[in-house]
Amino acid sequence: xxxxxxxxxxxxxxxxxxxxxxxxxxxxxxxxxxxxxxxxxxxxxxxxxxxxxxxxxxxxxxxxxxxxxxxxxxxxxxxxxxxxxxxxxxxxxxxxxxxxxxxxxxxxxxxxxxxxxxxxxxxxxxxxxxxxxxxxxxxxxxxxxxxxxxxxxxxxxxxxxxxxxxxxxxxxxxxxxxxxxxxxxxxxxxxxxxxxxxxxxxxxxxxxxxxxxxxxxxxxxxxxxxxxxxxxxxxxxxxxxxxxxxxxxxxxxxxxxxxxxxxxxxxxxxxxxxx
Amino acid sequence: xxxxxxxxxxxxxxxxxxxxxxxxxxxxxxxxxxxxxxxxxxxxxxxxxxxxxxxxxxxxxxxxxxxxxxxxxxxxxxxxxxxxxxxxxxxxxxxxxxxxxxxxxxxxxxxxxxxxxxxxxxxxxxxxxxxxxxxxxxxxxxxxxxxxxxxxxxxxxxxxxxxxxxxxxxxxxxxxxxx
Numbered sequence: 001x002x003x004x005x006x007x008x009x010x011x012x013x014x015x016x017x018x019x020x021x022x023x024x025x026x027x028x029x030x031x032x033x034x035x036x037x038x039x040x041x042x043x044x045x046x047x048x049x050x051x052x053x054x055x056x057x058x059x060x061x062x063x064x065x066x067x068x069x070x071x072x073x074x075x076x077x078x079x080x081x082x083x084x085x086x087x088x089x090x091x092x093x094x095x096x097x098x099x100x101x102x103x104x105x106x107x108x109x110x111x112x113x114x115x116x117x118x119x120x121x122x123x124x125x126x127x128x129x130x131x132x133x134x135x136x137x138x139x140x141x142x143x144x145x146x147x148x149x150x151x152x153x154x155x156x157x158x159x160x161x162x163x164x165x166x167x168x169x170x171x172x173x174x175x176x177x178x179x180x181x182x183x184x185x186x187x188x189x190x191x192x193x194x195x196x197x198x199x200x201x202x203x204x205x206x207x208x209x210x211x212x213x214x215x216x217x218x219x220x221x222x223x224x225x226x227x228x229x230x231x232x233x234x235x236x237x238x239x240x241x242x243x244x245x246x247x248x249x250x251x252x253x254x255x256x257x258x259x260x261x262x263x264x265x266x267x268x269x270x271x272x273x274x275x
Numbered sequence: 276x277x278x279x280x281x282x283x284x285x286x287x288x289x290x291x292x293x294x295x296x297x298x299x300x301x302x303x304x305x306x307x308x309x310x311x312x313x314x315x316x317x318x319x320x321x322x323x324x325x326x327x328x329x330x331x332x333x334x335x336x337x338x339x340x341x342x343x344x345x346x347x348x349x350x351x352x353x354x355x356x357x358x359x360x361x362x363x364x365x366x367x368x369x370x371x372x373x374x375x376x377x378x379x380x381x382x383x384x385x386x387x388x389x390x391x392x393x394x395x396x397x398x399x400x401x402x403x404x405x406x407x408x409x410x411x412x413x414x415x416x417x418x419x420x421x422x423x424x425x426x427x428x429x430x431x432x433x434x435x436x437x438x439x440x441x442x443x444x445x446x447x448x449x450x451x452x453x454x
Contacts, residue, residue: 008304008388010373010433015388017304017425023313164427176425178284184368184393189285190427199427222427224283255283265286 004157011037012139014163018146025153029146029160036142039067040134042094045103049134053091054106056126068122070134070141070229077137077233078114080251084242085233086114091131100131139165140198140232147228160228167196167228178222180259187259188222196228200235215241218258221268225254238268246271301392307374310387311351311359314376320351320359323454331450339445341438350451355379358451360443361389364435369393375440381447386440 006019007026011033018026018033039048048067055061063071077085092109094100107129117132118125126132139162147167150158157170168174178188181201190197201220221238225231230252238245238256249256249270256268305313311320325348327335336342349361356379363372370392376384 006302006304008302008391010386010388010436014433015391159425161425161427166425166427168425174425176427178427184426186287188287190283197427222284257284267284 017161019159020150020155025150025155028153029149032145032149033142039064040138042100050103052124053131056124057129060123060125074137080248081237081244084237084240087132088114088130091133094133095131136236137233140228143167143228165198165228165232168192169194195226196231197224198231198235200239220259223256225252303390305389310374315353318353323350323352339442341442364439366435
């Protein structure tokens with residue numbers, strides 16, 4: 001049986017756990033996570049994201065292909081969910097609630113709609129001053145990239161958990177426990193083989209920064225999808241109670257369930273494919 | 276649930292959930308020796324333990340915004356001039372032991388979580404329990420890699436660690452820099 005090591009570090013504003021069969025693979029995967037953090041953290045003034053928020057309303061800002069691909073996917077989910085997922089609205093809200101710092105030269109956000117973001121290759125423009133928040137999707141991306149790194153390191157197995165955004169691979173399925181956010185009591189079990197699961201929660205006091213609008217009848221949303229980036233973004237769409245959630249789940253080949261404020265767990269069915 | 280057709284998740288029976296006792300969930304990732312050899316490979320670290328004096332604690336709090344959870348500064352110096360610092364922080368529901376590696380000029384080289392212990396209710400706030408926990412750390416055999424639970428749904432903020440690292444940097448500046 002393959003060795004199995006788990007390490008944990010504070011990155012991406014949360015705790016990231018990485019499991020693999022050797023230290024070297026784990027180390028490489030943490031470097032990958034660190035790279036995503038350096039590119040997409042709103043707290044680092046020189047990250048790609050902060051440079052966009054500071055300057056992209058004046059001139060095109062060239063970013064790393066990783067950043068561009070996350071922005072592309074964020075726009076995709078913004079369009080498909082008709083704005084239930086919206087990194088510009090989320091950013092404005094996060095800034096207003098003091099969850100983000102304002103960096104030197106960063107304008108106050110005027111835009112509060114995803115359509116003001118323009119991506120041409122790796123060149124990013126904001127057609128109005130805006131604050132982009134990738135917190136609802138970048139963790140998932142980091143998890144996917146870390147999994148790729150573990151596979152490239154020839155680890156026989158791998159599991160990455162970034163604050164509840166989880167992906168794994170290996171000879172045996174990974175059991176995942178889904179917990180109620182406040183009490184942390186187990187409410188459901190999920191098994192992942194070669195895929196991802198993510199959970200987003202609505203916490204009292206509005207501490208869930210990336211969720212500008214939330215269906216108050218829901219406590220948390222869990223999404224299982226082939227990739228963590230999609231699972232991560234979809235939890236926000238499902239938790240908002242969006243009427244487009246079912247369509248979005250189908251597009252990502254994903255499944256979801258929600259925990260209601262009444263304690264009930266309910267599956268959200270992906271929209272059926274038209275015949 | 277059966278009528279929904281979903282079978283990719285298992286709902287735990289509500290009754291079980293409701294009566295389940297408050298559990299203490301602990302995950303041990305590394306012991307101190309493992310962290311030391313991972314962060315300072317092939318270097319022999321020399322312990323420089325120190326009991327913080329009230330004036331030092333006050334200075335650290337002033338410089339960093341937080342006071343240490345323990346009076347015992349658990350520091351080791353590396354031959355290259357770097358430092359290995361062992362520390363603990365208490366969150367709302369958790370106690371976390373972590374290690375910070377500093378470069379000779381006092382920059383963070385790496386932060387590693389050694390143990391994450393989660394609990395519910397008043398336990399974390401119970402000082403006696405906390406002391407016992409802190410004391411146990413040294414030399415006690417740790418069961419590594421056992422029973423690591425993969426959990427999704429709890430919102431875990433690493434803010435306490437960020438505060439702790441800031442406090443250790445202030446500690447280095449005030450007490451270790453010329454050590």
